Amino acid sequence: MSTTINTPGTDEAERLALIRQTNEGGQELRPRSQLTAKELMREVGAVLRLSEAEAANLGAIEDPAVIGTTGDVSEQTMIINMGPQHPSTHGVLRLMLELQGETVLRCKPIIGYLHTGMEKTGEELTYMQGGTNVTRMDYVSPLNNELVFSMATEKLLGIDGDIPERAVWMRMLLSELNRMSSHLLFLATNGMDLGAVSMMLYGWREREEVLRFFQKVTGLRMNHNFIRPGGVAADLPAGWRDDVLRLLDLIPPRLEEYDILMTGQPIWRDRLQGVGVITAQEALALGTTGPILRSTGMPWDLRRDMPYLRYEELEFDVIVGTYGDCFDRYAIRLNEVRESMRIVRQILDKMPSGDYRIQNKKITPPPRARIDESMEALIHHFKIFTEGFKVPEGETYVAIESPRGEIGCYIASDGSAKPYRMHIRGPSFVNLQCLPHMLRNCLVADAIAIISSVDPILGEVDR
Amino acid sequence: MADATTTEADAPAPEPPPTVHGHPLTDSNGQPVVHVPRDKYVALIKQLADDGYVQASDLTGIDYLTHPGRTLPDGIVAGRFEVVVNLIDIEHRRRLRVRVQIPADDVTCPTLFDVHPGTEAMERETYDMFGIEFTDHPDLTRILMPEDWEGFPLRKDYDPGEIPVQFSNDYAISGRPSYVPGVPPS
Numbered sequence: 001m002s003t004t005i006n007t008p009g010t011d012e013a014e015r016l017a018l019i020r021q022t023n024e025g026g027q028e029l030r031p032r033s034q035l036t037a038k039e040l041m042r043e044v045g046a047v048l049r050l051s052e053a054e055a056a057n058l059g060a061i062e063d064p065a066v067i068g069t070t071g072d073v074s075e076q077t078m079i080i081n082m083g084p085q086h087p088s089t090h091g092v093l094r095l096m097l098e099l100q101g102e103t104v105l106r107c108k109p110i111i112g113y114l115h116t117g118m119e120k121t122g123e124e125l126t127y128m129q130g131g132t133n134v135t136r137m138d139y140v141s142p143l144n145n146e147l148v149f150s151m152a153t154e155k156l157l158g159i160d161g162d163i164p165e166r167a168v169w170m171r172m173l174l175s176e177l178n179r180m181s182s183h184l185l186f187l188a189t190n191g192m193d194l195g196a197v198s199m200m201l202y203g204w205r206e207r208e209e210v211l212r213f214f215q216k217v218t219g220l221r222m223n224h225n226f227i228r229p230g231g232v233a234a235d236l237p238a239g240w241r242d243d244v245l246r247l248l249d250l251i252p253p254r255l256e257e258y259d260i261l262m263t264g265q266p267i268w269r270d271r272l273q274g275v276g277v278i279t280a281q282e283a284l285a286l287g288t289t290g291p292i293l294r295s296t297g298m299p300w301d302l303r304r305d306m307p308y309l310r311y312e313e314l315e316f317d318v319i320v321g322t323y324g325d326c327f328d329r330y331a332i333r334l335n336e337v338r339e340s341m342r343i344v345r346q347i348l349d350k351m352p353s354g355d356y357r358i359q360n361k362k363i364t365p366p367p368r369a370r371i372d373e374s375m376e377a378l379i380h381h382f383k384i385f386t387e388g389f390k391v392p393e394g395e396t397y398v399a400i401e402s403p404r405g406e407i408g409c410y411i412a413s414d415g416s417a418k419p420y421r422m423h424i425r426g427p428s429f430v431n432l433q434c435l436p437h438m439l440r441n442c443l444v445a446d447a448i449a450i451i452s453s454v455d456p457i458l459g460e461v462d463r
Numbered sequence: 464m465a466d467a468t469t470t471e472a473d474a475p476a477p478e479p480p481p482t483v484h485g486h487p488l489t490d491s492n493g494q495p496v497v498h499v500p501r502d503k504y505v506a507l508i509k510q511l512a513d514d515g516y517v518q519a520s521d522l523t524g525i526d527y528l529t530h531p532g533r534t535l536p537d538g539i540v541a542g543r544f545e546v547v548v549n550l551i552d553i554e555h556r557r558r559l560r561v562r563v564q565i566p567a568d569d570v571t572c573p574t575l576f577d578v579h580p581g582t583e584a585m586e587r588e589t590y591d592m593f594g595i596e597f598t599d600h601p602d603l604t605r606i607l608m609p610e611d612w613e614g615f616p617l618r619k620d621y622d623p624g625e626i627p628v629q630f631s632n633d634y635a636i637s638g639r640p641s642y643v644p645g646v647p648p649s
Binding site: 027111112115117119120155156158284285286287288289298300305306393394395396397399406408410412414420421423425429430432433462463 | 520530583585
C-alpha cells in the first residue's frame with residue numbers, strides 16, 4: 001500500500017485513501033471562508049486568551065482583518081505551514097500561520113509529531129526503570145526530569161526527608177550544570193535562528209564542555225538515568241572538583257564574548273527588542289512559567305519561592321526582565337547561566353561527604369561487594385531488579401524549576417511496583433500556548449525570533 | 464495547610480472535617496487536595512482564583528478502571544475517571560489540588576477555559592488521551608494523536624500491545640495490519 005505513493009497511474013481511490021490516512025483534519029487552522037464570524041471570534045478569543053471581561057470587549061475591535069466580517073478578507077490572506085521540517089522550529093513543531101502580506105494574523109501550533117506515548121510507557125515500567133523513560137522527555141535538561149520523577153517517587157514512599165545530604169547536594173550540582181548546558185544550547189539556537197550562525201557553534205562548543213563533565217560523572221552525555229529514587233546512581237568520580245572549577249573558569253570569558261557578539265550589537269537588539277511582547281497577566285493566565293514569565297517582571301522561581309533540595313541555603317538572584325519581549329528572554333537566560341555558576345561555586349564549598357544514596361535495602365540496591373558476603377543483600381538485589389520496589393497507594397504532584405519553567409510530575413500509585421499513572425507537566429507544552437498570542441500581528445521574520453525565544457523542546461511537548 | 468483531624472487527643476467532640484468553600488479537603492502525602500462534584504467544579508475554581516490561586520499549573524486525567532477502591536472523603540462517589548487540577552497561589556506560595564470524579568456513563572467535564580485559559584492545551588490532551596469531553600471548550604480536538612485515531616490511549620482498557628507498523632514483515636505480506644487496536648488477534 002505504501003509502495004504506491006510514487007507510482008504513476010496510481011488508482012485514484014487508493015491515493016485518496018492514503019490522503020485520508022495521513023490527514024489531520026480538524027486539528028488544522030481553517031480558512032476564514034469556512035468559518036462563520038462567530039466561530040472566528042471564538043477562535044481569535046482562544047488565541048487572544050484574555051480574561052472574561054477583556055474577551056467581552058473583543059467585539060469592539062473594528063479592524064476587519066482581525067474579525068473577518070467582510071467576505072474579502074479571506075482572499076487577501078493566505079494560510080501557510082511553517083514546519084514541521086523547518087530549521088527554526090526546534091524539532092518537529094508545525095505552525096499554521098494566516099498571513100496578510102508579511103503580517104501574521106492568526107497562528108496555530110500543531111504538535112504531536114514526536115508523540116511516542118511516554119506516559120503510557122511510564123505505566124509499564126517500574127519506579128526503578130522509570131528514570132530511563134522520563135529522562136528522554138526534555139532531552140536538553142534530562143537531569144531535571146529525573147530529579148522531579150525521583151522526588152515524586154520519594155514523596156510517595158515517604159522518604160523525601162531521608163535522602164543523604166551528599167545525594168541532595170549532588171542533585172543540586174547536576175541540576176544547575178544542566179541548567180547551564182540547556183541555556184547555552186538556547187543561546188546557540190537563538191543566535192542561529194536570527195542569522196548569527198557562528199553563535200550556534202560557540203554555544204554548542206561550551207555546552208559540549210558541560211556534557212563532557214556529565215559523561216565523566218554519569219557515563220553518558222545525555223539521557224543519563226543518574227538521579228534515581230533514593231539518591232543518585234554513583235558517587236562523583238575522582239577529580240570532579242577540578243573539572244567543575246575548569247568549567248567555571250572557562251565559561252565566564254566565553255559569556256563575555258557572547259555579550260560582544262550579541263548583547264550590545266545594534267542588529268541583535270533591533271531584531272529582539274519589542275518583539276513578541278507578553279504581559280505578566282497574560283503570561284499567568286496562559287500558564288507560562290520560567291524565563292517567559294520572568295521576562296514580564298514577575299519574580300517567580302520555584303528554587304527561591306518554593307524551595308526544594310537545599311536551595312534555601314544558597315545565595316542567588318532571580319533574574320527578571322521588564323518588557324516581556326524576546327530580548328528580555330534572551331538576557332534572562334544568558335544571566336541565568338551566570339547565576340547557575342554562582343550557585344555551583346557555593347555547592348563546591350558546601351558539598352558534604354557521606355552516602356550518595358539512601359541505605360534502605362528495599363529501595364536502593366546493596367553495594368556490589370555486599371552481594372558476595374550476604375545472602376540478604378543478594379535477595380534484595382534480586383528483588384529490586386526483577387520486580388522493583390512497591391510504593392504505597394496514593395497520589396502526589398511534585399514540581400521543580402527546570403530551565404524552561406515548572407516541570408511537574410504527578411504520580412498515582414495503586415500500591416504496586418509500577419506507577420498507576422505517571423504524568424509529566426512539561427513546561428514547553430504549556431509555554432507553547434503563548435505562541436499564538438505573541439505571534440499576532442507580528443512579521444514572519446519576527447515569528448522566527450519569537451519561536452526561538454520560547455525555547456520549546458518538542459520531546460517534552462509531545463512526550 | 465495543617466490537617467485539622469490530628470487533634471483528637473484533647474478534643475472531646477470530633478472536629479468537623481476541614482473544607483474549602485464547603486468541599487471536603489483531604490491530605491495526600493502532606494499536600495492539600497479538595498474534592499468537588501462536577502457541577503460545582505468551575506464555581507469552585509473561580510472562587511479559588513479569587514482567593515489567590517491565579518494559575519492552573521497542570522490539568523490531567525486519570526482512569527481508575529482497574530483500581531477502583533481508592534479512599535475518598537464521605538459524600539464523594541468514586542467515578543471511573545478523575546480530572547486532576549493543580550493550582551498555584553503565587554502570592555502566598557502554596558499549591559492546591561482539585562480532584563473531580565467523572566462517571567463512566569457520562570464522560571464529560573466542564574471546561575476551565577473561561578477561568579484559566581492556559582488549561583486549553585491540557586484539556587485537549589486529556590480529551591485526546593482519556594476521551595473526557597470538556598463541554599464548551601473552544602477547540603476540542605486531538606492534540607498529540609492523529610485526528611483519525613481510534614480509541615483513547617491512556618485508558619486502562621486500551622491495549623498497549625501493537626499497532627500496525629508499515630513496512631514491517633506481516634504488514635507487507637498481507638497488505639494489512641495483523642492486529643487492530645481493541646480487537647484481539649485471531
